[in-house]
Amino acid sequence: MLDEISQAVLAREEVIKYLRGGYGERGAKARERIYAYLDELRTTQRYTIYRALQHPLYPILRKIEREPENLHHVVTAARAHRIVYASNHKSHIDYLVEPLVLDDNGVRPPLIAAGINLFGGPLGLLHRHVTGAIPIRRNTKDPAYLITLKAYVAEILQKHDLFFYPEGGRSYSGEMKPVKTGLIHAALTANRRDLVIVPAAIAYDLVLEDHVLARQQVKKHQRPFTRELAEMVRYAVGYRSRAFVTFGAPIPAGDCDPQSRSDVLELMRLIRARIGAQYKVLPTAIFAAAMRPSITRRDLESRIDHLIEELAARRANLGVTSGRQVVEEAAEPLETRGIVVLERGRFRVRDRSVLRYYGRTIEHLLVTTGRTH
Numbered sequence: 001m002l003d004e005i006s007q008a009v010l011a012r013e014e015v016i017k018y019l020r021g022g023y024g025e026r027g028a029k030a031r032e033r034i035y036a037y038l039d040e041l042r043t044t045q046r047y048t049i050y051r052a053l054q055h056p057l058y059p060i061l062r063k064i065e066r067e068p069e070n071l072h073h074v075v076t077a078a079r080a081h082r083i084v085y086a087s088n089h090k091s092h093i094d095y096l097v098e099p100l101v102l103d104d105n106g107v108r109p110p111l112i113a114a115g116i117n118l119f120g121g122p123l124g125l126l127h128r129h130v131t132g133a134i135p136i137r138r139n140t141k142d143p144a145y146l147i148t149l150k151a152y153v154a155e156i157l158q159k160h161d162l163f164f165y166p167e168g169g170r171s172y173s174g175e176m177k178p179v180k181t182g183l184i185h186a187a188l189t190a191n192r193r194d195l196v197i198v199p200a201a202i203a204y205d206l207v208l209e210d211h212v213l214a215r216q217q218v219k220k221h222q223r224p225f226t227r228e229l230a231e232m233v234r235y236a237v238g239y240r241s242r243a244f245v246t247f248g249a250p251i252p253a254g255d256c257d258p259q260s261r262s263d264v265l266e267l268m269r270l271i272r273a274r275i276g277a278q279y280k281v282l283p284t285a286i287f288a289a290a291m292r293p294s295i296t297r298r299d300l301e302s303r304i305d306h307l308i309e310e311l312a313a314r315r316a317n318l319g320v321t322s323g324r325q326v327v328e329e330a331a332e333p334l335e336t337r338g339i340v341v342l343e344r345g346r347f348r349v350r351d352r353s354v355l356r357y358y359g360r361t362i363e364h365l366l367v368t369t370g371r372t373h
Helices: 004-010 013-019 027-041 047-052 071-080 094-104 121-129 143-156 182-188 210-216 225-235 261-278 283-290 297-313 323-336 352-360
Strands: 064-069 082-087 111-115 133-136 162-164 195-204 241-247 294-296 340-343 346-349
Touching: 004 013, 004 027, 004 143, 013 027, 013 143, 027 133, 027 143, 064 094, 071 082, 071 195, 071 241, 082 094, 082 182, 082 261, 094 111, 094 195, 094 241, 133 143, 143 182, 162 182, 182 195, 182 261, 195 261, 210 352, 283 297, 283 323, 283 352, 294 297, 297 323, 297 346, 323 340
Parallel strands: 064 241, 082 162, 082 195, 111 133, 111 162
Antiparallel strands: 195 241, 294 346, 340 346
């Protein structure tokens, strides 16, 4: 038996058009494909249970100190608006940290758009039946799927807020990736005048999967999540980090025309710019951006001071004030992580790919980019 949202999806104009053969497929076969995708997308949120569960990633999650910023934007927006949160994507941990920041502060929990690779095994059952995550096939061009997904997202927004990652998958290079328009276009077709986009930026002192991501740099293929989870557990040994989640002012989207490609692209450019501007500049990132293959502490502090001046002039969201502070706070965790080493008064690079990964996380804020280590 179809639930209320599925029935609403089947009643939408674009889905009816598909079922009537508007895309070359009709009858029982077309209906079967739409129903199959609806079943795949169907999700249920039981957030009180989620909070009470001993989550499979809890041993890792407890090592991350959650640091929210500008929550007043969200609290104000939640009073009178339907919210779509748009965030950069650093780690699989994002799916847990960002919704928990909202829940910690009494903000109603959104549904989450997550890659379908996260839906295998027990964790997949948890996502589908407890956290309220929607599995997304990111690279498919199947019109039956795309029509069903957009219709489903539009109907979901009649009852729930939504959290999604415009970049699609995680950044393997560290830098901000180009954004995709599919889900924001779907959200706009909900035709809600009260719709706002809340840009969110997440930044970690240390990203749990940094070594794995940095060595690939680009995503060549989708690996089983069980393997990725095993790698995360491995790198969690001795791992500690802060996670800064910074929320921006809501962007009104209720009057944006989903049929206007220029309107959608302009909205996405604005969202990406806001996310980038809010990104917290942490000691590890600025240490990495200033680092040379071999450098004394004094010279490194001087280079960092110049970077901080440049970032301050661009009104970056700085988490540091001086080169001395950066070195004091970043050197030890980067040494423990095997990324740099201090030998005879000089810092030297041990893992260039990971160091570059952290340096690239703030490249979008710098005038002079392309620094080498």
